[in-house]
Amino acid sequence: MIFSRKLLKETITSVQKLIKHDLNIVTADKYIISVKAGNGGTGLARYNGCGGYGGNVYFVAKPNVAFTDIKRKLKSKMKIRADPGVSANKLGLIGAHGKHEYFEVPIGIEVVDRENNTLIARCSRPFNKYLIARGGEGGSANTGYKGLPGQALEIEVHLKLRPNIGLLGFPNAGKSTILKAFVPEKSVKIADYPFTTVNPQVAFWNSSTPSTSSTSPLAENFTVSLADLPGIIEGASRNRGRGYQFLKHLEYADIVLMVVDCQGFQLKNELDCPFRTPLESIALLNKEVENYDKKLAKKPIVLVLNKIDLLESDESRDNIQSLQNLLKTKNWWMGLPEEFRPTIPMRFENVIQLSAKSGKIEELQKVLTGLRHHIHALTDVPENSNFEEKPRKKRLL
Ligand SMILES: Nc1nc2c(ncn2[C@@H]2O[C@H](COP(=O)(O)OP(=O)(O)OP(=O)(O)O)[C@@H](O)[C@H]2O)c(=O)[nH]1
Structure with a gap:
């Protein structure tokens, strides 16, 4: 079979992409x-x-x-x-x-x-x-x-992931899209139906990644790992929808990136799946997290109100602005009905509006960089250091 130069070049490029994919994305088990x-x-x-x-x-x-x-x-x-x-x-x-x-x-x-x-x-x-x-x-x-x-x-x-940043949200909120914006290779699977992310995925973002602009405030070679966990559902803290398997990966995360669809969430378009407003979604995610492990609710959390490009009217944009302002206050949960109120209300380090699909995530990167003191950098630990094993005592006869 005769290969044309072009075909050969394309094959080499796709193999290189596959290798890169394998290096950039890992799963847990x-x-x-x-x-x-x-x-x-x-x-x-x-x-x-x-x-x-x-x-x-x-x-x-x-x-x-x-x-x-x-x-x-x-x-x-x-x-x-x-x-x-x-x-x-x-x-x-x-x-x-x-x-x-x-x-x-x-x-x-x-x-x-x-x-x-x-x-x-x-x-x-x-x-x-x-x-x-x-x-x-x-x-x-x-x-x-x-x-x-x-x-x-x-x-x-x-195998539990230990990501610097763990993404948390209901299905379809746009977590994979955010991950893809950090690591722009086309290797992260994105689709518009729930549970497309079969396994948690981790991407490594560093200052040399092309998606970070030249104005990136991160120091050279600073690497941050981001884990995209499958969307959790209500009842995840009781292991509904394999909730444990997903939430456990947040235990070691330095920062939780909570992603919410600014238009609200409904698992399925069916009567037994109620529609949740963005504020209700946030409160419910808060409850799932605290029910799973109280410590998780106290981690540094950045909240992303995603898909703002879908807000068409001035009124809806104003509403999201008001929601953003409310979420920056300590008592953001007070106006909610009893069943939505979390026991350990989260305090958000920052709340930002985003259109992940546009790929413009500089503001998010800046916010995360501002929280760098929480991030345990992968390069912090010396690669070759090792422990010394003490010799066991020799016994006397
Ligand atoms: N219009 C718009 N669509 C978005 C945005 N972010 C994500 N989407 C779309 O929303 C759908 C779901 O996005 P994903 O990134 O797969 O969502 P996810 O949270 O990872 O979903 P799960 O894997 O099911 O948990 C896809 O069709 C995306 O293209 C956004 O900012 N604007």
């Missing part, structure tokens, strides 16, 4: 892995020899481990094991300890013991190591010279 710490080595009763301890299994939170890498690793590695301790023998009465296993994970993952459904570790601190399974004691007089078994357990690894 849950994996089941079995973990086995090392067994203790056997002691030698005749000479009071001691077996070495089995190695422990640790998870180490690393900022440079990408979600895409860990997904690949977790898919292929169904078992994580540490080495057993060495048994004592005539020539070596003290067996060496087994090597620990350090499994590097992205910051923000959670580890749950499947047997009793308890949280073992929340790997949220960069370079911290988290003990997942303890190695067995080496054989000695204490154990009747038998090496004890290392802990074995089945764990669930929850």
